[in-house]
Each structure stands twice: as structure tokens, then as C-alpha cells.
Amino acid sequence: MSSLTKLLQEKRKNERSDSKSKDNRPSATSIQLESGFDRNATAHNSTTSITTVTQIESDESPTLSSSFGGHGHFPSSFLNVNSAHTATMYGSSVQGRDRSGSMYIDTAVVSGTSYSSSYGNAARSMRVATPSSSHLGGTKHVASLSSSIPYAVPNSNKNTGTGLGSNNSSFGSSWTENFGNSMPSNISAIDSNVISSPKVDSVEPRFVISKQKFQKSSMDNAAQASSLSRTNSLTSQFGSLFFSKGSKDTQSSATATFTSPTNAKAASSSSIAAATAIPKPGRARQSSIYSSSRQPSGSFTDNYLDCSSVGHETQPSQSVPRSRHASVANLKSFFKKGSSTNIAGSVGTFGSPGAPPIAVPYSSRGSANSAFTPSSYGSNNGDTIYSHTNDTSLPFAKRYTKTGEDLGAGAGGSVKLVRRIADNKVFAVKEFRAKFDSETKRDYVKKITSEYCIGSTLRHQNIIETIEIVYDNNRILQVMEYCEYDLFAIVMSNKMSYEETCCCFKQILSGVEYLHGLGLAHRDLKLDNCVINEKGIVKLIDFGAAVVFSYPFSKILVEASGIVGSDPYLAPEVCIFSKYDPRPVDIWSVAIIFACMILKKFPWKIPKLRDNSFKLFCSGRDCDSLSALVTRTPDPPSYDHSETPSTSNNSPEKKHTNNPADPGNPNIGPQRLYHSLPEECQHIISRMVDLAPACRASIEEVMEDPWVSGIDACHMEESGLTFKVVNGTDHTHTKVDQSEAHIAGLERKKKKQGKAAPSSS
């Protein structure tokens, strides 16, 4: 959130001036949010759109005793680094993102390198998924297609010198050069990794697509999709809404493009023109389509017609080529449309306004008895693009009144509170931001469409429910159910009990289980993207970075690409590989969320070796190479019980290591993170932050963990025709004053205090 970043920057600035004026105050003095605001009277003007995580007290050991009981205080580092912007850098090296100009050779993007090419070799057992169409603690289980894809296994067998596992890279500057005396003297840390960028001597002909070929292919594609799926026509729809209304080259009205193949074809033609432009990087997070559009691929043209490609890495792994037609078919089936015109059908039969969001198994979506009719998305007024309600005959402005309250704003737009006139019910409305100058129309439309498609498709108690999407006065508005609190604000209140924290953790996991069961990954999981309602139900929001990793009835993993997410929550492989399996990325982020909730600070600000704290976490593992750690594969099943897994053949190199394991030292190695966590969660959290994505726990494994499965989490249960909330018995949920329940509220409060302070002083 830019607002929060401003807030935190301001806070940090004030902390600095405070520490100057109060020299005797210990630097790690805990600062409660409120008192921090009290002291910060200066208005802040600076804004930034890229993730700017400014400080972490790397060597500060989290004090469980002070925070675990729910009465501890936040280290200032947590306040400073939290709520980072979502950032995405596509097609640029990781080093390009380093702002400090430091000399660390921590991670190199292995451009064009996929580590999932050998994912089929994973020794991970294949599971029948239990996607979270089931309620928490519920009994509904639906077989998941996507979860049968094992996690990607890093390909460490690339040609030496060009890819992962190559050993010809030089080590970076030494630890002492980089960090001087900032490290304890009795430990040694990994001071570089051996990942090197592949040398691209020549581009394979299959990756070279001429403009003509590209256009022809696109036209063919559009022609063949004459019975266009909703997903195909939808982007055109958005394109028309945004850019063609009233313009000369308008091929079709917004409404018409939904159903007319001819128009869809025409729209696709205009898309082609847009698609040929090389997209420029935007400010903060962009649609992941940006990256996929930059990736050479045989199915390149698949990416721009279908809405599901927005934010979805439709580009297949190079190791698993997919045909263009297969891709289109898969996209159709992903959104499972019975009719090309029935958008709303995608949300299934649970469409009563205000009804609690419930899990819908994939197979149930798009059923014929949908509550929605074609008229509910625009044929009457041309404004409502998607609706969960039957009454869309009136324009948006006549159905909702704004309360004037800002809930938050970020890279994707601003969120406000509105009241529905018909029943006085309150909703959150996200107004998507305008297109950046640096952004192509195509990228912009795709980003918005991504959130639309996903928002209107997902139905689960732990995923925010999209009520309708409206085009109103040149703006796109997404009406969502309203949740009273940001989880971030609740955590900041410092009043959460351990049981409450565990409840939130499990609910987040449940949302992720649902997503992964559908073949979707969120990729931007963080405290800021979790909201919680009055009843204690946590919901995931912001699907602007989400991707499809698996299409229905396909066992092919579609890798994600691009550095997407927020620095402290990023999994290391995102910063290392140009393509990665997005599922373990989500798992890692949820573990970081949990650690933040417990420790009230981030374990590190970014998962790179230039970050001392992360470096220490990577050290002490009998291995000197981060790439070796990250590309580790699961141990094969062992029938010899005398050998423990950690000593099996797949362990990182053990000979001549400068980083011997030291399990007794809580400051180095994996225990650096989990030694401060309660004992019962240490095992699964350590599996969730396994440096090697191929070895990281899957969502199914996490849910099956005895500690996780034993968490008494609040959830919703079916009760006749309605749903009731079943609260966990061992906790209640913290509530904070509405004035500071959302980030924007916190900011408003601070501003007020800022204004009041000068007059009172």
C-alpha cells in the first residue's frame, strides 16, 4: 500500500529523530503502533510505488516471551518493513532490482531457465487432493487435478556453465568484505552462491516469431475460436469498455462483444496490433502477463485473447510444450463455461446477494441453474460486466451510495466503502487504477481482467467474494463483500492470542488449499492481503498477481515467471529463477505471514544473501551454495530405516563446507527462524520455508500436519439453506476500533494527529 508505506516511512523518520533526541533509549525499543502515531506529527509527502522495505534488525533475536503472549510490543523493524508494496519486475535481472548498488552476488536470475523441467522426477508422493471446497474442518473433499502435479524439482543437470548447478561461477565477495563485523565471529555464513546466468549464444529458431507470423497465428487463433469462450471474448470486452467506446475503431459495443464471434474476431485483430507493441514495465506490480508476453514461446499468441491468460502464465514450460489449440481449450475449460455468454454462471448457484461465500467444487461451477441471467451482465445498461445480483437494471450510482470512507489504496487501485441502497448493506468497492502512461493498453486490460476473472470465479469462505463488476463513468469497479478489519491492523494491535493467530493461519491455509485445488496460485500472499470480518472469518484479497498453474484435466504444470510479490514474503526461488512453480511460493509466503503474526517482525526483508538475516538462515546447512540448497530434490524413499533422511544421498554437499551445521546455535541455519516459534509448529513451518521448493511442504501436507489439523479454527458450516459461523472454542477474535481497522484509517488518524500536534505544541 502506498499509504502504508508512507505511514511507515514517516514513522521511521520520526523514530530516527526520536532516537537522536533520546539517546538513551535502546535502539530496539518496542513501539506500539498508536504511540508511534502519537509521536509522528509531521505530514508525509513521499510516495513510492515499488516495494521499499527499508530496514530490518537482522541480528535482533525475536523475543518470543514478549510477543507470544499477545502483550509484547513490536520491534520497530516490523513496523518499518511491513506492508511492502507488491512489486514485480519482469524481464529484468534481480540485480536490476537491487537499489543499494551493493556488490553482493546473491542471486542471479537464470534467464530462461526453468527448474521444473524435471518435476516429474520428484520423489514426492502424488496425492489425491482435498481441495478446500471443503469447509474448514468440514468433510467435503473433491479430487484435485492440479495437486497431482508434484512440486517442481530444480533441474540441476543442466549443462555445466550455463544453468543451475553449474559450478563455474565465481564466488561473490567474501563475508567480511561485505558485512565487516556485523556478524557474530563464531559463525560462518554462505557468502555467495554459484548460480550463474546462462550464456545465450544464439536464440533457438523456435523462439523467434516474426511479426507477420505472429499476426497470422493470432488471426488463425481467433478464427478457430469462432465459438468463443467467455474467456476469449472477455478481454475484448474490457478492451472495448476502456478504449473503444466512442472511438472510431470501435468494432463492437461492449455488450455485443460478449456473444458475437465476429466481433470477437474483430476485437482480436485490434488486440493483435496492441500485442505487437513491446510492453514497458509499469510502476509496481503488473500483470504477470507482462512477463509471459515477453517470454518467447510457441504459444505466445495464446496469451492475449483470453482473459484467463491475464495474470496466468499460459506460456507453458519450455520442457512441456503445449499447443496453441490445447491452450485455448484449456482456458475454456478452466473457466468451465456451459455457454459463451453466461459469464455469471462461473460462480455457480450461490448467487443470492449477501449470501455467505461458500466453497464450490470446481466441478460444480458453471452449473445450469445459476442464479444469473445473461441480462445481469450488461445487455440492459451496458454497465454491469459481471453481477452476483439479479438487479442490475439501474446504473451503479443509483444502486450504491458512497460512504466516503477510504479503505485502502495500492498498486491496483483504491478501495472504498459503499452502501447498497436496496438493503443498506455495506460493501467494499475497488476502483481499478487508470492506465499508466508507461503501460500498454493490452497489459492494462489484462491486469484488470485477471482480477475480474478470478474474482468472479472463486467461491470459498476464505476468499473474498466479488458481488459485481461494473463499468461506470470510465471506471471499472469491483464490488466485494466488506470485511471489517485488515489482518494487518489486527496484528498491529498486538492483542492477538496465540490461538487466534493459529486460527487465522489455518484459515489462510484453507484459502490457499482451495486456490491450489483449482490450479490457481495467489503469488502475493501477505498480511496486507488478508482481511477479516466481524465473525472472525479471514478472506484473501487481491488476485492481481494470481496465476493458473494447472488447467482442469491436465497434469502439466504451467510455471509462473516474474518477480511478483512483496519482498519480505518472497520465496527465494522467485528471485533466482525466471520460471518457477508458484505453489511452493504461496506456501513460503504463508509461513512468513505466520512468523510475522507470532514474532511481530519479518524474519528478513528480502530473501537474498545480501540480507544478513536471510544469509544466516541459509547458512549452517553443510553447504556453501545457495543454488545447491534451492535446487535440492526430495530424498528417494528409503527402506533402510537406519539412515535418517537428512543424511541421505540428496543432502547438500557436506565435504569441505565452510558452513557446517550447528543445530545448537539458534542464530544460524533453519532454526534461526523457527527456534522462536512454539515447538508444536516448528516442524511444519520449517518444511514450509524449506529453501528447496521441490522439498517444501505442499498445501496438502501442511493441512495434514497434526498441529495444523488440530487448530480449532473458525469456519462456516452449512445449516440447512444457510451457513453459520462456527467459532473456534479456544479463542475470540480481536477487534479494533473501526477508525484504525484498515490501513487507510490508520493513515487518516495519523494525519489528524499530525494536524493537531503543531497547534497544541
Ligand SMILES: Nc1ncnc2c1ncn2[C@@H]1O[C@H](COP(=O)(O)OP(=O)(O)OP(=O)(O)O)[C@@H](O)[C@H]1O
Ligand atoms: N473486501 C474488502 N473489505 C475490506 N477492506 C478491503 C477489501 N478489499 C480491499 N480492502 C482494503 O483495501 C486495501 C487495498 O486493497 P487491494 O490489496 O485489493 O489493492 P491493491 O491496489 O491491489 O493493493 P496492492 O498494492 O497490494 O496490490 C487492502 O489492503 C484493504 O485494506
